[in-house]
Amino acid sequence: MSAEGPEAGSQAGAVGPAAVIGALRERGLTIATCESLTAGLLSATLAEVPGASAVLRGGLVTYATALKAELAGVDPDLLAAHGAVDPQVAREMARGAVRACGADLGVSCTGVAGPDPQDGKPVGRVYLALARSCGGVRTAELDLTGSRREIREATVRACLDLVLAACAEDA
Numbered sequence: 001m002s003a004e005g006p007e008a009g010s011q012a013g014a015v016g017p018a019a020v021i022g023a024l025r026e027r028g029l030t031i032a033t034c035e036s037l038t039a040g041l042l043s044a045t046l047a048e049v050p051g052a053s054a055v056l057r058g059g060l061v062t063y064a065t066a067l068k069a070e071l072a073g074v075d076p077d078l079l080a081a082h083g084a085v086d087p088q089v090a091r092e093m094a095r096g097a098v099r100a101c102g103a104d105l106g107v108s109c110t111g112v113a114g115p116d117p118q119d120g121k122p123v124g125r126v127y128l129a130l131a132r133s134c135g136g137v138r139t140a141e142l143d144l145t146g147s148r149r150e151i152r153e154a155t156v157r158a159c160l161d162l163v164l165a166a167c168a169e170d171a
Contacts, residue, residue, distance in 0.1 A: 017049050020160050023167035024055040024105075031163065032101030033059035034072050034093040034108040036084060037126065042109065042156045057101040062093065068110075072096025083119025085110055087127045087139045094131035106131040107163055109155050113148040126155050130162050138166070 024031055033043045043059035046052050060071045065084045068074040074092040082089065090108050097106030111126030112118045124144040131137040142158055144151045 015157075015160050015164050017045050017052075017160060020163050020167070021046060021049040021052050021055055023164055025051070027167055027170050029104040029167065029170070030055050030057045030102075031105045031107065032057045032097040032103035033159075034097035034100075034106060035059060035061055036063055036068070036093070036108075036110040037113045038109055038152050038155050038159075039063050041152055042107070042159050045156050045160075057103040060093075060097055060100060068093060068096075071100065072108075073099065083121070085112055085119045085121040085125060085127065087129070087141065090127035090129035090139055091131065091137045094129035094137055098131050098133050104133050105163065105166060106133075107159050109159055111142070111144075111151070111155060113151045113155075115148065124151055126151070126158070128155070128159055128162055130166050132166075138162070 035042050040061045046056050062068045062072050065079055068084060069076045069079060072093045073096040074089055078088055090110050093108035094106040108129045112121050112123050114123035117123060126142040126144060128140040129137055144154045
C-alpha cells in the first residue's frame with residue numbers, strides 16, 4: 001500500500017481497492033486471493049476498505065513454492081518443470097483460491113520481487129491470473145521495475161485493475 005492511503009493509486013490508471021470492493025458488491029460477487037510475492041498484501045489492501053467482508057472470502061499466502069501445491073492445488077510436476085514464476089502456475093493458483101475459499105472470483109500473483117532472479121525469470125517478472133468459479137481464466141504478464149517494495153505494490157495495483165476489468169465484463 002502506498003503512503004497515499006488505501007484508495008490512492010500511485011500510477012496513472014490505477015484503481016483503488018474501494019472501487020474494486022464496490023464493483024464486486026454491485027455484481028454480487030465474492031473474491032479470494034492466492035498470493036506469492038505479495039505475501040498477503042493484496043488481501044490486506046482489500047480488507048482496508050469498510051464493508052470488504054461482504055465480498056472478500058479469504059486468501060492463501062503461498063510464498064513458499066511447496067505451498068502452491070499443498071494449499072492451492074498447483075500440480076507439483078508443473079512446479080518442478082517450470083518453477084513458481086510461470087503463467088500456468090498463476091492460473092492454477094487462481095483456481096485454487098476459488099476452490100479453497102468458495103469464491104466467485106480468484107485472483108493470483110506470482111513473480112520475482114528481487115533482489116535476485118528466480119527460476120530463470122528476471123526481477124520484476126510477474127504473472128497474474130483471474131479465475132471464475134464458472135470456468136475461464138485470464139492471465140497477464142508484467143515486467144515491473146523498482147525496488148522490492150515498488151514491485152510488490154505495483155503487483156497489487158495490477159491485480160486490482162484485473163479484478164475491476166472482470167467486474168466490468170459482468171456489467
